[in-house]
Amino acid sequence: MKVHVIGGGLAGSEACWQVVRRGIPVILHEMRPKKLTPAHETGNLAELVCSNSLKSMADDSAPGELKREMLSLDSLVVKAALEAKVPAGQALAVNREIFSEAISRELNKSGLFTRVDEEVIAIPTEAELQARDEIWIIATGPLTAESLAAGIQELAGGSKRLYFYDAIAPxxxxxxxxxxxxxxxxxxxxxxxxxxxxxxxxxxxxxxxxxxxxxxxxxxxxxxxxxxxxxxxxxxxxxxxxxxxxxxxxxxxxxxxxxxxxxxxxxxxxxxxxxxxxxxxxxxxxxxxxxxxxxxxxxxxxxxxxxxxxxxxxxGSVHRNTYIKSPDTLNADLSFKSNPRVFLAGQITGVEGYTESAAIGLIAGRNAVAALQEKRQTFDERIGLSNPPPDTMLGALVNYVTVGPLGEYSPMNANFGLLPTVAKVRGKGKKDRQAEKVSKAWQSFSAWLSANNIS
Ligand SMILES: Cc1cc2nc3c(=O)[nH]c(=O)nc-3n(C[C@H](O)[C@H](O)[C@H](O)COP(=O)(O)OP(=O)(O)OC[C@H]3O[C@@H](n4cnc5c(N)ncnc54)[C@H](O)[C@@H]3O)c2cc1C
Missing domain, CATH: 2.40.30.260 (Elongation Factor Tu (Ef-tu); domain 3)
Structure with a gap:
Protein backbone atom coordinates (compact mmCIF):
# COMPACT_ATOMS: atom_id res chain seq x y z
CA MET A 1 0.00 0.00 0.00
CA LYS A 2 1.78 3.12 -1.22
CA VAL A 3 0.97 6.68 -2.08
CA HIS A 4 2.80 8.40 -4.92
CA VAL A 5 2.74 12.19 -5.04
CA ILE A 6 3.66 13.91 -8.28
CA GLY A 7 5.08 17.41 -7.81
CA GLY A 8 6.91 18.69 -4.72
CA GLY A 9 5.47 22.21 -4.65
CA LEU A 10 3.23 23.66 -1.96
CA ALA A 11 0.40 21.18 -2.44
CA GLY A 12 2.55 18.09 -3.07
CA SER A 13 4.72 18.70 0.01
CA GLU A 14 1.66 19.17 2.22
CA ALA A 15 -0.01 16.07 0.75
CA CYS A 16 3.16 14.00 1.45
CA TRP A 17 3.11 15.17 5.06
CA GLN A 18 -0.55 14.31 5.58
CA VAL A 19 0.23 10.79 4.36
CA VAL A 20 3.42 10.10 6.34
CA ARG A 21 2.01 11.51 9.58
CA ARG A 22 -0.51 8.69 9.42
CA GLY A 23 2.25 6.11 9.12
CA ILE A 24 1.94 5.44 5.39
CA PRO A 25 4.98 5.53 3.09
CA VAL A 26 5.02 8.11 0.33
CA ILE A 27 7.09 8.44 -2.81
CA LEU A 28 7.43 11.94 -4.19
CA HIS A 29 8.28 12.40 -7.88
CA GLU A 30 9.66 15.87 -8.55
CA MET A 31 11.23 16.86 -11.87
CA ARG A 32 13.29 19.72 -10.44
CA PRO A 33 16.23 20.38 -10.36
CA LYS A 34 16.77 18.15 -13.44
CA LYS A 35 14.03 19.98 -15.30
CA LEU A 36 12.90 23.40 -14.06
CA THR A 37 9.56 25.02 -14.78
CA PRO A 38 9.73 28.50 -16.37
CA ALA A 39 9.21 30.05 -12.89
CA HIS A 40 11.11 27.76 -10.47
CA GLU A 41 14.85 28.26 -9.97
CA THR A 42 15.90 25.50 -7.53
CA GLY A 43 15.25 21.88 -6.66
CA ASN A 44 13.86 22.87 -3.24
CA LEU A 45 10.55 21.51 -2.04
CA ALA A 46 7.72 24.05 -1.87
CA GLU A 47 9.74 26.72 -3.67
CA LEU A 48 7.92 30.07 -3.57
CA VAL A 49 8.15 31.28 -7.15
CA CYS A 50 7.38 34.94 -6.56
CA SER A 51 6.46 36.85 -3.38
CA ASN A 52 7.60 35.40 -0.04
CA SER A 53 4.26 36.10 1.66
CA LEU A 54 1.59 33.58 2.60
CA LYS A 55 -0.80 36.50 3.23
CA SER A 56 -2.39 37.64 6.49
CA MET A 57 -2.24 35.80 9.80
CA ALA A 58 -4.86 38.07 11.37
CA ASP A 59 -7.54 36.02 13.14
CA ASP A 60 -10.34 38.11 11.63
CA SER A 61 -9.14 37.74 8.03
CA ALA A 62 -10.10 35.00 5.56
CA PRO A 63 -6.47 33.90 4.87
CA GLY A 64 -5.81 34.00 8.64
CA GLU A 65 -8.76 31.72 9.30
CA LEU A 66 -7.60 29.34 6.57
CA LYS A 67 -4.17 29.04 8.20
CA ARG A 68 -5.68 28.59 11.67
CA GLU A 69 -7.80 25.67 10.42
CA MET A 70 -4.86 24.18 8.51
CA LEU A 71 -2.68 24.38 11.60
CA SER A 72 -5.31 22.45 13.56
CA LEU A 73 -4.86 19.68 10.99
CA ASP A 74 -1.09 19.81 11.53
CA SER A 75 -0.29 21.55 8.24
CA LEU A 76 3.43 21.21 7.51
CA VAL A 77 3.38 24.21 5.17
CA VAL A 78 1.94 26.53 7.82
CA LYS A 79 4.22 25.13 10.55
CA ALA A 80 7.30 25.58 8.32
CA ALA A 81 6.18 29.12 7.43
CA LEU A 82 5.91 30.00 11.11
CA GLU A 83 9.40 28.62 11.68
CA ALA A 84 10.79 30.63 8.74
CA LYS A 85 8.81 33.80 9.54
CA VAL A 86 10.36 37.20 8.86
CA PRO A 87 8.87 40.50 10.15
CA ALA A 88 6.06 41.68 7.83
CA GLY A 89 3.30 43.14 10.03
CA GLN A 90 0.22 40.93 9.98
CA ALA A 91 1.42 39.01 6.92
CA LEU A 92 3.10 35.64 7.24
CA ALA A 93 6.23 36.31 5.18
CA VAL A 94 9.06 33.80 5.18
CA ASN A 95 12.72 33.29 4.47
CA ARG A 96 12.21 31.00 1.49
CA GLU A 97 15.33 28.82 2.00
CA ILE A 98 14.56 28.19 5.69
CA PHE A 99 10.93 27.48 4.71
CA SER A 100 11.88 24.83 2.12
CA GLU A 101 14.54 23.32 4.41
CA ALA A 102 12.02 22.93 7.25
CA ILE A 103 9.65 21.07 4.93
CA SER A 104 12.37 18.69 3.65
CA ARG A 105 13.68 18.12 7.18
CA GLU A 106 10.29 17.10 8.61
CA LEU A 107 9.44 14.84 5.68
CA ASN A 108 12.83 13.12 5.85
CA LYS A 109 12.58 12.76 9.63
CA SER A 110 9.40 10.71 9.20
CA GLY A 111 11.43 7.81 7.79
CA LEU A 112 8.55 7.13 5.37
CA PHE A 113 9.43 9.66 2.71
CA THR A 114 11.30 8.93 -0.51
CA ARG A 115 12.03 11.55 -3.14
CA VAL A 116 12.67 10.55 -6.74
CA ASP A 117 14.01 13.29 -9.02
CA GLU A 118 12.18 12.55 -12.25
CA GLU A 119 9.56 13.96 -14.56
CA VAL A 120 6.40 11.88 -14.64
CA ILE A 121 5.04 11.72 -18.14
CA ALA A 122 2.02 9.42 -17.90
CA ILE A 123 -0.66 8.41 -15.42
CA PRO A 124 -1.28 4.67 -14.81
CA THR A 125 -4.77 3.31 -15.38
CA GLU A 126 -7.11 2.46 -12.52
CA ALA A 127 -6.50 -1.27 -13.09
CA GLU A 128 -2.72 -0.80 -12.96
CA LEU A 129 -2.95 1.20 -9.73
CA GLN A 130 -5.29 -1.37 -8.22
CA ALA A 131 -2.91 -4.20 -9.08
CA ARG A 132 -0.01 -2.27 -7.49
CA ASP A 133 -2.16 -1.20 -4.48
CA GLU A 134 -1.22 2.43 -5.13
CA ILE A 135 -2.89 5.77 -4.89
CA TRP A 136 -1.58 8.77 -6.84
CA ILE A 137 -1.88 12.41 -5.93
CA ILE A 138 -1.07 14.79 -8.78
CA ALA A 139 0.06 18.22 -7.60
CA THR A 140 2.03 19.53 -10.54
CA GLY A 141 0.80 23.10 -10.34
CA PRO A 142 0.14 25.95 -12.74
CA LEU A 143 3.21 25.07 -14.84
CA THR A 144 2.63 21.32 -15.19
CA ALA A 145 5.02 19.78 -17.73
CA GLU A 146 3.47 19.20 -21.14
CA SER A 147 3.14 15.43 -21.46
CA LEU A 148 1.61 15.01 -18.02
CA ALA A 149 -0.78 17.88 -18.77
CA ALA A 150 -1.97 15.84 -21.75
CA GLY A 151 -2.60 12.86 -19.44
CA ILE A 152 -4.52 15.06 -17.00
CA GLN A 153 -6.56 16.46 -19.87
CA GLU A 154 -7.48 12.94 -20.91
CA LEU A 155 -8.53 12.02 -17.35
CA ALA A 156 -10.55 15.21 -17.15
CA GLY A 157 -12.44 14.26 -20.28
CA GLY A 158 -10.93 16.51 -22.94
CA SER A 159 -9.73 19.98 -23.82
CA LYS A 160 -12.95 21.67 -22.66
CA ARG A 161 -12.03 20.84 -19.05
CA LEU A 162 -8.35 21.85 -18.94
CA TYR A 163 -7.25 25.46 -19.29
CA PHE A 164 -3.79 26.87 -19.89
CA TYR A 165 -4.53 30.50 -19.06
CA ASP A 166 -6.44 32.36 -16.43
CA ALA A 167 -8.47 35.20 -17.81
CA ILE A 168 -10.19 36.22 -14.62
CA ALA A 169 -12.81 38.91 -14.13
CA PRO A 170 -12.97 40.73 -10.77
CA GLY A 316 -9.02 40.46 -12.51
CA SER A 317 -5.90 38.83 -13.94
CA VAL A 318 -4.52 37.12 -17.00
CA HIS A 319 -1.64 34.70 -16.67
CA ARG A 320 -0.33 31.28 -17.58
CA ASN A 321 -2.04 28.74 -15.37
CA THR A 322 -2.90 25.11 -15.91
CA TYR A 323 -6.13 24.20 -14.15
CA ILE A 324 -9.09 21.95 -14.73
CA LYS A 325 -12.82 22.39 -14.44
CA SER A 326 -12.83 20.50 -11.17
CA PRO A 327 -16.56 20.54 -10.34
CA ASP A 328 -17.25 18.48 -13.50
CA THR A 329 -14.18 16.30 -13.12
CA LEU A 330 -13.47 15.48 -9.49
CA ASN A 331 -15.35 13.64 -6.76
CA ALA A 332 -15.92 15.31 -3.38
CA ASP A 333 -12.71 13.65 -2.12
CA LEU A 334 -10.68 15.27 -4.97
CA SER A 335 -10.22 11.97 -6.84
CA PHE A 336 -10.97 11.84 -10.55
CA LYS A 337 -14.42 10.58 -11.46
CA SER A 338 -12.75 8.73 -14.32
CA ASN A 339 -10.08 7.14 -12.08
CA PRO A 340 -10.79 7.29 -8.33
CA ARG A 341 -7.27 6.07 -7.51
CA VAL A 342 -5.84 9.35 -8.79
CA PHE A 343 -6.34 12.49 -6.71
CA LEU A 344 -5.67 16.06 -7.78
CA ALA A 345 -4.26 18.76 -5.49
CA GLY A 346 -3.09 22.35 -5.49
CA GLN A 347 -3.50 25.20 -7.91
CA ILE A 348 -4.33 22.86 -10.80
CA THR A 349 -7.71 22.15 -9.14
CA GLY A 350 -8.68 25.83 -9.55
CA VAL A 351 -7.50 27.56 -6.41
CA GLU A 352 -5.13 30.48 -6.40
CA GLY A 353 -2.27 31.23 -4.02
CA TYR A 354 0.42 29.45 -2.04
CA THR A 355 -1.69 28.76 1.06
CA GLU A 356 -4.81 27.81 -0.86
CA SER A 357 -2.77 25.35 -2.96
CA ALA A 358 -1.28 23.82 0.19
CA ALA A 359 -4.78 23.65 1.70
CA ILE A 360 -6.04 21.53 -1.20
CA GLY A 361 -2.90 19.36 -0.86
CA LEU A 362 -3.81 18.84 2.78
CA ILE A 363 -7.34 17.73 1.94
CA ALA A 364 -6.18 15.48 -0.92
CA GLY A 365 -3.64 13.85 1.42
CA ARG A 366 -6.30 13.21 4.08
CA ASN A 367 -8.69 11.75 1.51
CA ALA A 368 -6.03 9.56 -0.11
CA VAL A 369 -5.21 8.01 3.26
CA ALA A 370 -8.90 7.57 4.05
CA ALA A 371 -9.43 5.82 0.72
CA LEU A 372 -6.63 3.39 1.55
CA GLN A 373 -7.53 2.73 5.16
CA GLU A 374 -11.21 3.13 5.79
CA LYS A 375 -12.59 0.41 3.57
CA ARG A 376 -15.56 -0.26 5.84
CA GLN A 377 -16.87 3.29 5.66
CA THR A 378 -19.18 4.60 2.99
CA PHE A 379 -17.90 7.30 0.64
CA ASP A 380 -20.00 9.96 2.40
CA GLU A 381 -18.72 8.91 5.83
CA ARG A 382 -15.14 9.20 4.59
CA ILE A 383 -15.76 12.68 3.14
CA GLY A 384 -17.39 13.81 6.37
CA LEU A 385 -14.23 12.91 8.27
CA SER A 386 -11.71 14.18 5.71
CA ASN A 387 -13.30 17.44 4.52
CA PRO A 388 -14.26 20.10 7.07
CA PRO A 389 -17.86 21.36 6.74
CA PRO A 390 -18.51 23.90 3.96
CA ASP A 391 -19.16 26.72 6.44
CA THR A 392 -15.48 26.63 7.49
CA MET A 393 -12.81 28.41 5.41
CA LEU A 394 -11.02 25.22 4.43
CA GLY A 395 -14.30 23.40 3.77
CA ALA A 396 -15.62 26.34 1.72
CA LEU A 397 -12.53 26.27 -0.48
CA VAL A 398 -12.84 22.52 -1.10
CA ASN A 399 -16.54 22.97 -1.70
CA TYR A 400 -15.79 25.65 -4.31
CA VAL A 401 -13.46 23.23 -6.09
CA THR A 402 -15.77 20.24 -6.05
CA VAL A 403 -19.20 21.89 -6.32
CA GLY A 404 -18.26 25.13 -8.11
CA PRO A 405 -19.86 28.57 -8.40
CA LEU A 406 -23.15 29.42 -10.10
CA GLY A 407 -21.39 30.99 -13.08
CA GLU A 408 -18.21 30.07 -14.91
CA TYR A 409 -15.54 28.17 -13.01
CA SER A 410 -12.35 30.16 -12.53
CA PRO A 411 -9.56 30.03 -9.93
CA MET A 412 -10.47 31.26 -6.45
CA ASN A 413 -8.63 32.35 -3.32
CA ALA A 414 -9.76 32.16 0.32
CA ASN A 415 -12.12 35.08 0.93
CA PHE A 416 -15.15 36.07 2.99
CA GLY A 417 -17.51 35.68 0.04
CA LEU A 418 -17.08 31.89 0.20
CA LEU A 419 -18.47 31.80 3.74
CA PRO A 420 -22.24 31.84 4.44
CA THR A 421 -23.76 35.31 4.69
CA VAL A 422 -24.60 36.73 8.12
CA ALA A 423 -27.60 38.93 8.82
CA LYS A 424 -27.18 42.70 8.63
CA VAL A 425 -27.80 44.25 12.04
CA ARG A 426 -28.32 47.98 12.55
CA GLY A 427 -25.24 49.59 14.07
CA LYS A 428 -22.93 46.81 12.90
CA GLY A 429 -20.71 47.41 9.89
CA LYS A 430 -18.98 45.26 7.36
CA LYS A 431 -15.95 44.58 9.57
CA ASP A 432 -18.29 43.26 12.32
CA ARG A 433 -20.02 40.97 9.83
CA GLN A 434 -16.67 39.66 8.59
CA ALA A 435 -15.53 39.03 12.16
CA GLU A 436 -18.82 37.18 12.76
CA LYS A 437 -18.28 35.04 9.65
CA VAL A 438 -14.81 34.04 10.78
CA SER A 439 -15.96 33.36 14.30
CA LYS A 440 -18.78 31.12 13.00
CA ALA A 441 -16.34 29.33 10.68
CA TRP A 442 -14.01 28.63 13.59
CA GLN A 443 -16.88 27.45 15.81
CA SER A 444 -18.01 25.05 13.11
CA PHE A 445 -14.45 23.85 12.54
CA SER A 446 -13.86 23.26 16.26
CA ALA A 447 -17.19 21.42 16.60
CA TRP A 448 -16.26 19.20 13.63
CA LEU A 449 -12.87 18.39 15.18
CA SER A 450 -14.25 17.44 18.56
CA ALA A 451 -17.39 15.62 17.34
CA ASN A 452 -15.26 13.34 15.18
CA ASN A 453 -12.19 13.13 17.38
CA ILE A 454 -10.07 14.45 14.51
CA SER A 455 -6.38 15.19 14.88
C1 LIG B 1 4.95 33.18 -12.12
C2 LIG B 1 4.09 32.89 -10.97
C3 LIG B 1 4.05 33.74 -9.88
C4 LIG B 1 3.23 33.47 -8.77
N1 LIG B 1 3.23 34.31 -7.69
C5 LIG B 1 2.48 34.01 -6.60
C6 LIG B 1 2.55 34.84 -5.42
O1 LIG B 1 3.27 35.81 -5.37
N2 LIG B 1 1.78 34.50 -4.36
C7 LIG B 1 0.99 33.40 -4.37
O2 LIG B 1 0.31 33.14 -3.36
N3 LIG B 1 0.92 32.60 -5.47
C8 LIG B 1 1.64 32.88 -6.58
N4 LIG B 1 1.60 32.09 -7.71
C9 LIG B 1 0.76 30.97 -7.70
C10 LIG B 1 1.62 29.82 -7.15
O3 LIG B 1 2.31 29.13 -8.13
C11 LIG B 1 0.80 28.80 -6.58
O4 LIG B 1 -0.01 29.44 -5.69
C12 LIG B 1 1.53 27.68 -5.89
O5 LIG B 1 2.92 27.60 -6.08
C13 LIG B 1 0.90 26.48 -6.46
O6 LIG B 1 1.23 25.41 -5.68
P1 LIG B 1 1.18 23.97 -6.32
O7 LIG B 1 1.75 23.05 -5.32
O8 LIG B 1 -0.15 23.72 -6.86
O9 LIG B 1 2.20 24.09 -7.57
P2 LIG B 1 3.77 24.36 -7.54
O10 LIG B 1 4.18 25.00 -6.27
O11 LIG B 1 4.08 25.03 -8.81
O12 LIG B 1 4.38 22.90 -7.53
C14 LIG B 1 4.25 22.04 -8.64
C15 LIG B 1 5.49 21.15 -8.69
O13 LIG B 1 5.28 20.13 -9.66
C16 LIG B 1 6.49 19.93 -10.37
N5 LIG B 1 6.14 19.29 -11.66
C17 LIG B 1 5.44 19.83 -12.69
N6 LIG B 1 5.23 18.89 -13.66
C18 LIG B 1 5.85 17.74 -13.23
C19 LIG B 1 5.97 16.42 -13.76
N7 LIG B 1 5.44 16.10 -14.95
N8 LIG B 1 6.66 15.50 -13.05
C20 LIG B 1 7.21 15.81 -11.84
N9 LIG B 1 7.11 17.04 -11.28
C21 LIG B 1 6.41 18.00 -11.96
C22 LIG B 1 7.07 21.32 -10.47
O14 LIG B 1 8.46 21.27 -10.71
C23 LIG B 1 6.71 21.91 -9.12
O15 LIG B 1 7.73 21.68 -8.18
C24 LIG B 1 2.40 32.33 -8.80
C25 LIG B 1 2.44 31.48 -9.90
C26 LIG B 1 3.26 31.73 -10.98
C27 LIG B 1 3.28 30.77 -12.12
Missing part, protein backbone atom coordinates in the same frame (compact mmCIF):
# COMPACT_ATOMS: atom_id res chain seq x y z
CA UNK A 171 -15.36 39.57 -8.04
CA UNK A 172 -17.00 42.27 -5.90
CA UNK A 173 -18.46 42.13 -2.40
CA UNK A 174 -22.22 42.67 -2.81
CA UNK A 175 -22.47 44.92 0.26
CA UNK A 176 -20.03 47.40 -1.25
CA UNK A 177 -22.08 47.99 -4.44
CA UNK A 178 -24.46 50.96 -4.56
CA UNK A 179 -27.46 48.96 -5.80
CA UNK A 180 -29.55 52.12 -6.21
CA UNK A 181 -27.52 53.02 -9.27
CA UNK A 182 -28.30 49.71 -10.95
CA UNK A 183 -31.29 47.64 -12.01
CA UNK A 184 -31.99 43.92 -12.10
CA UNK A 185 -32.72 42.52 -15.57
CA UNK A 186 -31.68 39.86 -18.03
CA UNK A 187 -31.04 40.84 -21.64
CA UNK A 188 -34.35 40.80 -23.52
CA UNK A 189 -36.02 39.76 -20.22
CA UNK A 190 -35.09 36.19 -20.95
CA UNK A 191 -34.63 35.04 -17.33
CA UNK A 192 -37.23 34.19 -14.73
CA UNK A 193 -38.30 36.25 -11.69
CA UNK A 194 -37.42 39.62 -13.20
CA UNK A 195 -33.82 38.73 -13.96
CA UNK A 196 -30.57 37.37 -12.58
CA UNK A 197 -28.17 40.18 -13.50
CA UNK A 198 -27.44 43.42 -11.72
CA UNK A 199 -26.91 46.04 -14.44
CA UNK A 200 -24.90 49.22 -13.95
CA UNK A 201 -25.75 51.70 -16.74
CA UNK A 202 -23.34 54.38 -17.99
CA UNK A 203 -24.18 57.53 -19.97
CA UNK A 204 -22.01 58.67 -22.88
CA UNK A 205 -19.69 60.88 -20.82
CA UNK A 206 -19.26 58.20 -18.14
CA UNK A 207 -18.50 55.55 -20.75
CA UNK A 208 -15.73 57.51 -22.49
CA UNK A 209 -14.21 58.65 -19.19
CA UNK A 210 -14.03 54.97 -18.24
CA UNK A 211 -12.49 53.94 -21.59
CA UNK A 212 -9.83 56.66 -21.32
CA UNK A 213 -8.99 55.61 -17.77
CA UNK A 214 -8.53 51.95 -18.80
CA UNK A 215 -6.35 53.06 -21.71
CA UNK A 216 -3.94 54.95 -19.51
CA UNK A 217 -3.99 52.59 -16.49
CA UNK A 218 -0.83 50.64 -15.66
CA UNK A 219 -0.96 47.01 -16.78
CA UNK A 220 0.80 43.94 -15.35
CA UNK A 221 3.83 42.95 -17.43
CA UNK A 222 3.70 39.37 -18.68
CA UNK A 223 6.49 36.94 -17.76
CA UNK A 224 8.86 35.90 -20.57
CA UNK A 225 7.21 32.48 -20.77
CA UNK A 226 3.74 33.94 -20.97
CA UNK A 227 3.38 34.28 -24.71
CA UNK A 228 -0.36 34.69 -24.31
CA UNK A 229 -2.50 33.88 -27.28
CA UNK A 230 -5.88 35.11 -26.10
CA UNK A 231 -9.08 33.31 -26.92
CA UNK A 232 -11.34 35.70 -28.81
CA UNK A 233 -14.10 34.82 -26.35
CA UNK A 234 -12.22 36.10 -23.30
CA UNK A 235 -10.04 38.99 -24.35
CA UNK A 236 -8.93 41.37 -21.58
CA UNK A 237 -10.93 44.62 -21.74
CA UNK A 238 -7.81 46.70 -22.44
CA UNK A 239 -6.99 44.53 -25.46
CA UNK A 240 -10.55 45.08 -26.73
CA UNK A 241 -10.19 48.83 -26.21
CA UNK A 242 -6.96 48.81 -28.26
CA UNK A 243 -9.17 47.78 -31.19
CA UNK A 244 -11.32 50.90 -30.79
CA UNK A 245 -13.10 53.02 -28.18
CA UNK A 246 -16.47 51.53 -29.14
CA UNK A 247 -15.45 47.87 -28.85
CA UNK A 248 -16.65 47.43 -25.26
CA UNK A 249 -20.06 48.91 -26.19
CA UNK A 250 -20.40 46.07 -28.67
CA UNK A 251 -18.88 43.54 -26.29
CA UNK A 252 -19.17 43.15 -22.51
CA UNK A 253 -20.70 46.64 -22.05
CA UNK A 254 -23.36 46.09 -24.70
CA UNK A 255 -26.63 47.81 -23.65
CA UNK A 256 -29.01 46.19 -26.16
CA UNK A 257 -32.03 44.45 -24.71
CA UNK A 258 -31.52 46.02 -21.28
CA UNK A 259 -34.23 48.58 -20.54
CA UNK A 260 -33.43 50.80 -17.56
CA UNK A 261 -36.76 51.04 -15.67
CA UNK A 262 -35.93 54.61 -14.62
CA UNK A 263 -35.60 55.93 -18.18
CA UNK A 264 -37.57 53.33 -20.13
CA UNK A 265 -34.59 53.17 -22.54
CA UNK A 266 -31.45 51.17 -23.14
CA UNK A 267 -28.46 52.94 -21.58
CA UNK A 268 -25.48 54.17 -23.63
CA UNK A 269 -23.34 51.38 -22.18
CA UNK A 270 -23.89 48.85 -19.41
CA UNK A 271 -21.87 46.62 -17.12
CA UNK A 272 -23.51 43.36 -16.08
CA UNK A 273 -22.77 41.82 -12.70
CA UNK A 274 -23.54 38.15 -12.18
CA UNK A 275 -24.15 36.39 -8.86
CA UNK A 276 -21.23 34.18 -7.87
CA UNK A 277 -23.16 32.31 -5.19
CA UNK A 278 -26.79 31.69 -4.40
CA UNK A 279 -26.63 33.93 -1.33
CA UNK A 280 -25.78 36.78 -3.78
CA UNK A 281 -22.98 37.96 -1.51
CA UNK A 282 -20.48 38.15 -4.39
CA UNK A 283 -20.88 39.43 -7.94
CA UNK A 284 -18.49 38.97 -10.86
CA UNK A 285 -18.04 41.59 -13.57
CA UNK A 286 -19.20 39.77 -16.69
CA UNK A 287 -16.58 39.68 -19.45
CA UNK A 288 -14.27 42.02 -17.53
CA UNK A 289 -11.05 39.99 -17.50
CA UNK A 290 -8.16 42.43 -17.26
CA UNK A 291 -4.45 42.68 -16.61
CA UNK A 292 -4.53 46.19 -15.18
CA UNK A 293 -2.54 46.34 -11.93
CA UNK A 294 -4.74 45.70 -8.89
CA UNK A 295 -4.68 49.25 -7.42
CA UNK A 296 -5.45 50.53 -10.92
CA UNK A 297 -8.48 48.26 -11.16
CA UNK A 298 -9.78 49.63 -7.85
CA UNK A 299 -9.23 53.21 -9.09
CA UNK A 300 -10.58 52.81 -12.63
CA UNK A 301 -13.70 50.77 -11.75
CA UNK A 302 -14.78 53.54 -9.36
CA UNK A 303 -15.73 55.45 -12.53
CA UNK A 304 -18.57 53.00 -13.14
CA UNK A 305 -21.69 54.32 -11.35
CA UNK A 306 -22.48 51.98 -8.45
CA UNK A 307 -18.87 50.89 -7.94
CA UNK A 308 -17.62 54.09 -6.27
CA UNK A 309 -16.96 52.25 -3.00
CA UNK A 310 -16.65 48.70 -4.35
CA UNK A 311 -14.51 46.20 -2.48
CA UNK A 312 -13.04 43.24 -4.28
CA UNK A 313 -12.82 39.61 -3.21
CA UNK A 314 -10.64 38.97 -6.22
CA UNK A 315 -9.18 41.29 -8.84
Missing amino acids: VIDADSINMEKGFIADRWQKGEDGGDYLNLPLNEAEYYAFIDAVNTAEKMPLHDFEDVKYFEGCLPIEVMIERGRETLRFGPMKPVGLTDPRTGRWPYANLQLRMENKEASMFSMVGFQTKMKWPEQARVFKLIPGLETAEYHRF
